[in-house]
Amino acid sequence: MGRYREQLQDEAEDALEEGIDQAKQVAAxxxxxxxxxxxxxxxxxxxxxxxxxxxxxxxxxxTDEAVRRKLSSSAAEREQ
Incomplete structure (x- = not known):
């Protein structure tokens, strides 16, 4: 169970970092x-x-268009 927890934690950290990077790009x-x-x-x-x-x-x-594009591309990448 510890290994599964670590995997979930790593995935959550990766998703957070990706979200931060996307937010920075949208802000720019x-x-x-x-x-x-x-x-x-x-x-x-x-x-x-x-x-x-x-x-x-x-x-x-x-901004709305940019956020929607980022969310769509992120969802598509996760599905692959």
Missing amino acids: DVYRTASEEVGRQASSEGTLADRVSDVVRSTADK
């Missing part, structure tokens, strides 16, 4: 997307509040 993607969107919005018309709202909305959408 969010930062890049927000930076790009700010640059794009800088030249558009509208109030500052409108532009910030557009940046936040765009970043949230792209």
Whole structure:
């Protein structure tokens, strides 16, 4: 039983490390997307509040897409 426990613990640690790495990648993607969107919005018309709202909305959408892609690819890798 000790060996099985160690195996489960190792698998849990690996999954945690993978999750942390994926979270870091998503955070980097969010930062890049927000930076790009700010640059794009800088030249558009509208109030500052409108532009910030557009940046936040765009970043949230792209973050959602990135998280879903990461989760899908992780699930596919585990199935193999």
